[in-house]
Amino acid sequence: MIAEAxxxxxxxxxxxxxxxxxxAGFAVRGQGDLAAIVRPVAVAQAALTALAxxxxxxxxxxxxxxxxxxxxxxxxxxxxxxxxxxxxGNHEGSMLMWxxxxxxxxxxxxxxxxxxxxxTLLATLGGQAAIGLGFYAFLLFxxxxxxRLFPVPxxxxxLNPLLQDPGxxxxxxxxxLGYVGLSxxxxxxIGALVTRDVGPVFARAMRPWVLGAWIFLTLxxxxxxxxxxxxxxxxxxxxxxxxxxxxxxxxxxxTALLHSVTVLATRDGLRAWTLMLAVIAFSMxxxxxxxxxxxxxxxxxxxAVDPRRGSFLLALLFIYVGGALxxxxxxxxxxxxxxxxxxxxxxxxxVANNLLLxxxxxxxxxxxxxxxxxxxxTGTKLSVGPPYFxxxxxxxxxxxVAIMAAGPLLRWRRDNLKPLGRRxxxxxxxxxxxxxxxxLAAPAIHILSLLGLALAAGLALASVAPLWKRNLMRTPLFMxxxxxxxxxxxxxxxxxxxxSSFTVEKLVAARVGETVAVGPYSITLxxxxxxxxANWQALQATLLARRGDGDTxxxxxxxRTYWAPPTETSETAIHTAIxxxxxxxxxxxxxxxxxxxxxxxxxxVTLIWAGGALVAIGGALxxVGRLWRARRKPAEQWI
Amino acid sequence: MKPKNQRxxxxxxxxxxxxxxxxLALSALKDQAAYFYTPGDVARDHVxxxxxxxxxxxxxxxxxERLPDGVxxxxxxxxxAASVPVRFKGIVPAxxxxxxxxxxxxxFDSAGQFVAETILxxxxxxxxxxxxxxxxxxxxxxxx
Numbered sequence: 083m084i085a086e087a088x089x090x091x092x093x094x095x096x097x098x099x100x101x102x103x104x105x106a107g108f109a110v111r112g113q114g115d116l117a118a119i120v121r122p123v124a125v126a127q128a129a130l131t132a133l134a135x136x137x138x139x140x141x142x143x144x145x146x147x148x149x150x151x152x153x154x155x156x157x158x159x160x161x162x163x164x165x166x167x168x169x170x171g172n173h174e175g176s177m178l179m180w181x182x183x184x185x186x187x188x189x190x191x192x193x194x195x196x197x198x199x200x201x202t203l204l205a206t207l208g209g210q211a212a213i214g215l216g217f218y219a220f221l222l223f224x225x226x227x228x229x230r231l232f233p234v235p236x237x238x239x240x241l242n243p244l245l246q247d248p249g250x251x252x253x254x255x256x257x258x259l260g261y262v263g264l265s266x267x268x269x270x271x272i273g274a275l276v277t278r279d280v281g282p283v284f285a286r287a288m289r290p291w292v293l294g295a296w297i298f299l300t301l302x303x304x305x306x307x308x309x310x311x312x313x314x315x316x317x318x319x320x321x322x323x324x325x326x327x328x329x330x331x332x333x334x335x336x337t338a339l340l341h342s343v344t345v346l347a348t349r350d351g352l353r354a355w356t357l358m359l360a361v362i363a364f365s366m367x368x369x370x371x372x373x374x375x376x377x378x379x380x381x382x383x384x385x386a387v388d389p390r391r392g393s394f395l396l397a398l399l400f401i402y403v404g405g406a407l408x409x410x411x412x413x414x415x416x417x418x419x420x421x422x423x424x425x426x427x428x429x430x431x432x433v434a435n436n437l438l439l440x441x442x443x444x445x446x447x448x449x450x451x452x453x454x455x456x457x458x459x460t461g462t463k464l465s466v467g468p469p470y471f472x473x474x475x476x477x478x479x480x481x482x483v484a485i486m487a488a489g490p491l492l493r494w495r496r497d498n499l500k501p502l503g504r505r506x507x508x509x510x511x512x513x514x515x516x517x518x519x520x521x522l523a524a525p526a527i528h529i530l531s532l533l534g535l536a537l538a539a540g541l542a543l544a545s546v547a548p549l550w551k552r553n554l555m556r557t558p559l560f561m562x563x564x565x566x567x568x569x570x571x572x573x574x575x576x577x578x579x580x581x582s583s584f585t586v587e588k589l590v591a592a593r594v595g596e597t598v599a600v601g602p603y604s605i606t607l608x609x610x611x612x613x614x615x616a617n618w619q620a621l622q623a624t625l626l627a628r629r630g631d632g633d634t635x636x637x638x639x640x641x642r643t644y645w646a647p648p649t650e651t652s653e654t655a656i657h658t659a660i661x662x663x664x665x666x667x668x669x670x671x672x673x674x675x676x677x678x679x680x681x682x683x684x685x686x687v688t689l690i691w692a693g694g695a696l697v698a699i700g701g702a703l704x705x706v707g708r709l710w711r712a713r714r715k716p717a718e719q720w721i
Numbered sequence: 722m723k724p725k726n727q728r729x730x731x732x733x734x735x736x737x738x739x740x741x742x743x744x745l746a747l748s749a750l751k752d753q754a755a756y757f758y759t760p761g762d763v764a765r766d767h768v769x770x771x772x773x774x775x776x777x778x779x780x781x782x783x784x785x786e787r788l789p790d791g792v793x794x795x796x797x798x799x800x801x802a803a804s805v806p807v808r809f810k811g812i813v814p815a816x817x818x819x820x821x822x823x824x825x826x827x828x829f830d831s832a833g834q835f836v837a838e839t840i841l842x843x844x845x846x847x848x849x850x851x852x853x854x855x856x857x858x859x860x861x862x863x864x865x
Contacts, residue, residue, distance in 0.1 A: 118861065188815055326859075346726075351811075355731075418725075418730050422727045423727075435729065437734060437735060437738040438738075440738065440739070440742075441738050441741065441742035442742075443741065444739060444742045444743065444746065445742055445745065445746045445749075448743070448746040448747075448750070449746065449749075449750065452750060452754070453754070459793065462756065462757075463756070463757030463775070464754045464755060464756045464757060464775070465754070465755045465757070465775055465826075466750065466753065466754050466755070467753070467755060467773075467826075469749075469750075469753040469773065470749045470750060470753035470754065473749045473752075473753060474745050474746050474749040478742070478745075531727070541821075589792045589811060589812075590791070590792065591790065591791020591792050591809060649815075650815030650816065651815075652815075669792075670813070672787060672791040672792075673787060674791070676791045678791065678792055678812050680811070705812035
């Protein structure tokens with residue numbers, strides 16, 4: 083009964099979604115009779131998809147094996163958390179989560195958006211319904227999560243062990259909130275193009291939604307990176323895997339959008355460009371969804387390979403992106419040019435930020451799609467990996483960081499280079515000092531890492547510089563947000579540079595009792611014993627790590643064997659110290675009885691994710707600051 | 722500057738940035754893309770030493786040797802048409818074994834040995850990289 087109720091809720095939601103589109107369409111054209119139902123319908127629709135999603139979770143938690151999806155991905159011996167999270171650890175469930183978030187975001191707009199002009203809001207909700215309809219169709223016709231199975235099998239097939247981790251409960255929902263949250267920005271742009279209402283009021287209305295999605299996207303990517311780092315046991319935190327790029331591309335576009343929408347809100351500039359970015363940002367989300375969910379790539383993220391799904395998603399992608407771009411092309415001529423500004427001004431800095439972010443986005447997009455296009459066109463298989471992305475995107479990212487340091491120190495409208503030079507000088511001097519010091523201390527350091535460390539130091543100082551001589555108690559919250567977010571980038575960059583240049587790696591075959599030195603630690607292989615968990619058994623090494631005269635730490639990396647489905651994984655054991663992480667992996671036993679151990683000392687690697695968290699916190703401060711100020715003062719002042 | 726000119730300038734800047742990014746991307750792609758080869762392709766195409774290559778095929782039975790350091794292995798990848806000697810230092814995936822499919826990323830050294838940096842093997846039948854699936858399919862058909 084539960085599965086049928088879920089399916090019925092979905093069909094009902096789809097019908098309401100169609101109603102929302104039609105009603106909004108008529109209302110925007112001035113036939114206002116249906117205008118009053120648009121908001122309630124949006125809310126009812128969201129309630130129905132949320133209900134369907136809740137019912138699917140219930141089916142998974144109860145391991146109802148009469149549902150095909152539960153049979154495929156669930157197992158009664160799994161701990162509760164993984165039965166719960168397995169709901170979205172598969173294709174159909176994750177697409178249901180996609181639609182649920184899409185409709186809930188639409189309902190949130192219907193309930194809470196008060197600043198936007200009414201017609202534009204109705205057009206926005208129409209846009210949201212138009213997106214919704216396609217994905218309902220995808221869910222109902224090509225990815226039904228509630229399909230029954232007969233005869234009912236005695237036991238489920240279990241979840242991919244790589245996914246059996248607390249990360250599964252956190253990373254996909256956060257990432258999806260960001261990914262799909264960008265649909266609101268897209269719909270806002272559609273709404274604005276339909277009613278030709280683009281200006282500071284529109285920008286101020288759109289900004290909190292973009293910020294919200296961007297915060298979740300940042301958190302999701304940061305969490306995903308850390309998850310891959312400890313789960314895969316390869317010691318890396320970013321692999322330029324197409325699936326990672328699929329999350330990075332919307333983030334780059336959303337970051338650009340976040341900055342251009344500020345220009346629009348504050349100075350009424352970059353009107354058309356902001357709309358374009360809003361379209362691009364969610365288009366990148368859809369490209370990502372296509373890459374990850376069509377089965378065109380195979381990774382832990384791609385679940386079932388079904389060519390029909392790929393074509394369906396590709397068709398949706400073309401319809402929405404093509405439709406939005408066509409609307410943009412038809413209407414952009416009627417969008418008035420915004421206010422102008424000087425080549426040396428805050429606006430110009432933000433334009434440079436946007437150009438560089440877009441260029442990096444282009445590079446990532448090319449590198450991600452190129453192998454697919456080449457294979458489709460010529461049948462030649464090739465892979466594009468870190469060497470390409472580091473070489474092409476790295477230098478641009480460093481230039482971007484330099485501009486980021488100067489940007490907040492620029493005045494709006496018009497500034498002069500001389501006073502700017504004075505404001506930037508301390509940061510520039512610090513960067514040079516750090517560069518020289520690091521080069522002297524580590525002459526062999528790679529040029530990108532050296533520049534990364536120097537720029538990180540400069541950026542850190544420059545990010546807090548806007549607070550100089552300000553009354554900190556009276557500094558607005560959104561300004562703190564910017565400071566903290568920019569500081570987060572500096573922290574993250576420093577972590578990346580330290581990790582890539584100062585990591586010590588040891589790959590050894592050790593006898594029990596043997597001691598190996600890695601970085602500041604000496605590690606003794608104390609024992610290797612069998613152990614077991616709820617649905618796995620493992621060989622577990624006991625490593626005793628000691629740093630100088632300090633206490634002895636115990637690390638227990640495992641080589642696990644899961645029996646449902648049968649898979650072998652390696653569980654890393656990581657010790658976090660204040661200045662880095664000790665990362666250990668247990669390998670195979672060599673013929674002479676020695677054990678393979680892979681050991682890393684990674685100085686300051688944790689800064690990478692700490693920085694990501696700071697960026698998200700900065701975003702949250704800015705969001706709260708904006709909402710709070712909007713509530714108190716409807717007419718917002720300049721930053 | 723008039724607003725219209727400013728718009729034009731911005732548009733031109735954007736186009737210039739896109740072209741620059743595209744040129745940067747294409748030149749990097751030319752140098753860095755790793756092509757997928759089977760041992761037969763390697764014998765035919767004379768792959769340059771040092772070029773990034775993805776090698777796929779079957780681990781030849783009886784070819785796996787462990788070097789005394791305990792962490793380096795050598796083996797031969799074959800597609801029955803030709804074979805390539807491979808050296809790898811590291812922890813091999815759980816399901817890496819003789820007679821089954823493998824995909825290795827790395828480069829050829831000047832002596833014609835393939836030095837693998839990473840090795841992918843069949844994880845389990847539901848989560849198989851497409852290259853491995855392709856290689857497995859080939860090796861399965863070769864066995865018959």
